[in-house]
Amino acid sequence: MGNIKEVLISEDKIQNRILELAQAIEKDYDGEILMIGILKGSTLFMADLVRKINKNVHMEFMQVSSYEGAESTGNINIKKDVETELVGKDVLIVEDIIDTGNTLGYLIENLKQRGAKSVEIVTLLSKPARRLKEIECKYIGFEIEDKFVVGFGMDYNQNYRNLPYIGIYDNSEENI
Ligand code: IMP
Ligand code: MG
Numbered sequence: 001m002g003n004i005k006e007v008l009i010s011e012d013k014i015q016n017r018i019l020e021l022a023q024a025i026e027k028d029y030d031g032e033i034l035m036i037g038i039l040k041g042s043t044l045f046m047a048d049l050v051r052k053i054n055k056n057v058h059m060e061f062m063q064v065s066s067y068e069g070a071e072s073t074g075n076i077n078i079k080k081d082v083e084t085e086l087v088g089k090d091v092l093i094v095e096d097i098i099d100t101g102n103t104l105g106y107l108i109e110n111l112k113q114r115g116a117k118s119v120e121i122v123t124l125l126s127k128p129a130r131r132l133k134e135i136e137c138k139y140i141g142f143e144i145e146d147k148f149v150v151g152f153g154m155d156y157n158q159n160y161r162n163l164p165y166i167g168i169y170d171n172s173e174e175n176i
Contacts, residue, residue: 004160005170008149009142014124014166015048017141021122022052024139025092032056034089036082036111038103039063040161041096044153045124045141049094060084064103076106087115096153097125101133108135125149125166 025033033053037046039061050057063080091111098104104121111119122139129146148171150156151163160169 002160003156003170004150004163004167006168007165008144008147008168009152009166011164014141014152014164018045018048018124019052021139021141022049025049025122026053026055028138029055029090029092031090032058033092034058034060034084034086034116035092035094036060036062037094038096038107039080041153041155042094042124044161045096046094049122058084062107064107066102076103078110086111088117091116091119093119093121095121095123097127097149098123098135098137099127099130101131101135104135104137105133124152 033055035046035050035057037043037059040063046059050059060082061080062078062082065077065079066075093104093107093111095104108119108121120139121135121137123137124141126137126140126143127146128143148156148169149166150160150169151166153161154166155161156169160167
């Protein structure tokens with residue numbers, strides 16, 4: 001298993017929680033939901049989530065990158081944008097994990113400015129201890145401690161995304 005120190009959340013627990021999130025979302029929305037997955041980390045979560053929502057769902061994707069300077073300024077660059085009109089839409093952003101909150105803070109503002117009727121967030125994980133920007137997230141799968149995690153879409157240098165569970169990554173020895 002390379003550098004996976006321990007399994008933090010098992011495949012079963014993830015799937016059970018996704019079903020609960022899907023049921024809550026299904027109840028809260030009347031009409032169509034425009035779900036925007038943030039590439040690449042949210043893909044596995046989104047694929048399972050949409051299949052459990054018994055309602056008309058449209059799927060779009062965005063890819064963003066944080067500004068990589070000496071300081072984390074929260075400057076975000078859109079590398080891939082949605083391919084549909086946002087005006088009047090009920091948007092649900094799908095994220096793998098909220099860390100500092102910089103990415104989502106920017107995205108929420110951006111999508112609202114472009115005319116979305118509502119913008120909510122569903123995230124599989126949240127690390128509240130790391131938050132720099134307060135984010136109102138309506139649907140959270142699991143709150144976790146400040147540990148670097150991989151699997152179920154999340155990566156370390158593009159590795160481990162395909163693990164069906166969430167594991168704690170141990171970078172004490174850099175060998176995969
Ligand atoms: P934020 O803007 O700091 O909230 O960045 C969140 C993004 O950082 C997530 O969408 C992930 O891509 C990445 N990230 C944050 N924490 C982890 C982690 O523990 N494992 C893998 N990716 C992470
Ligand atoms: Mg991400």
